[in-house]
Amino acid sequence: MITDYEAGISAYELAEKYGHNRGTIMKHLAGAGIRSRVAVPTDDEILQLRELRAEGLGYKTIARRVGRNHKTIRKHLTV
Known part of the structure; x- marks a missing residue:
């Protein structure tokens, strides 16, 4: 998992790959x-x-459309 993350795979992709949630x-x-x-x-x-x-x-x-967290979206749109 660490090798994958360091290689650039996102936490969301790792969650899907390993069957866990992102957290x-x-x-x-x-x-x-x-x-x-x-x-x-x-x-x-x-x-x-x-x-x-x-x-x-x-x-x-x-x-979901852009592959980011909804809190990130809200943060950048309510500035």
């Missing part, structure tokens, strides 16, 4: 001393998020 994966990685990598959305991604929100989509729906 469990992150706890195991943290326990092994691996720091979480959080990718900040680019300006283009934020523009896309705003467009999707303007279409009336909710944060969770947008998150």
